[in-house]
């Protein structure tokens with residue numbers, strides 16, 4: 428495995444604090460703080476860790492945790508989805524626990540849809556409910572891309588809570604199929620291609636798994652000939668990033684690990700607002716039903732020989748729902764770096780505890 432694609436640096440940051448500050452915050456006058464940065468040189472992302480920031484005062488008062496603005500669903504459009512959501516031209520997909528709708532206010536063309544849980548509470552979802560959400564999304568991408576084959580750029584996004592960009596309380600994901608690539612998806616594709624070109628025989632997606640396994644941050648799940656992997660990212664784009672890598676939205680191993688990762692964040696780390704983005708989703712025409720499971724193929728071949736890249740679900744926490752302070756500042760907006768609040772090993776420990784409870 429190439430060795431230098433995650434880089435750390437760590438000279439201590441030193442400063443002098445006044446006597447008043449020293450008393451107020453319990454710091455020595457020549458206070459030193461250990462700051463660690465991790466740079467993902469392949470994707471060009473960066474995160475900065477400093478455990479001392481956990482003591483940083485927050486002068487903005489906190490608000491109570493978000494209350495359901497829909498009176499328990501009684502005024503929720505999505506609970507009344509049959510009459511208060513639009514339909515895509517290729518129809519509505521309905522499963523036991525989830526359904527599709529067309530997004531009434533689109534940011535993407537030709538298709539921008541929604542996948543809704545049938546139930547209202549966005550933080551309470553079981554594995555069967557999440558599986559149906561993913562199955563509906565998978566069928567939506569197939570129908571949408573069949574309806575317009577020239578649109579080849581799918582993206583699955585799930586914003587939970589207003590801090591994460593959601594405008595509705597009811598649990599729902601967004602499914603977009605675009606004529607033009609989404610830059611974040613394109614950057615991943617280009618990075619993987621450049622990686623393989625620069626390092627003959629190397630496989631970017633396989634090395635992501637191997638690097639996180641070497642760091643003690645990776646769990647592999649197998650079910651028959653299917654496999655999926657979940658790791659706590661060494662270079663999270665926002666707090667507590669967990670990544671689930673697998674074959675497809677419909678793969679039971681991928682679904683189980685995505686559910687486990689989300690429940691670990693929600694139930695063990697108190698996450699109440701999050702984003703999920705799923706990359707490399709399959710379109711109609713990408714799929715060859717006679718081909719083996721690409722995720723299984725990838726690992727069985729130890730990183731080589733797969734016909735299309737695995738899907739990656741990236742999950743990040745968007746901070747405290749009660750906090751008035753944004754978790755996006757100038758560092759994120761302009762610097763394309765982020766502040767790592769939570770140690771990835773703590774995030775992984777929560778994942779492991781959740782796995783042991785299965």
Ligand SMILES: [Zn+2]
Nearest residue numbers: 503506547597
């Ligand atoms: Zn609802």
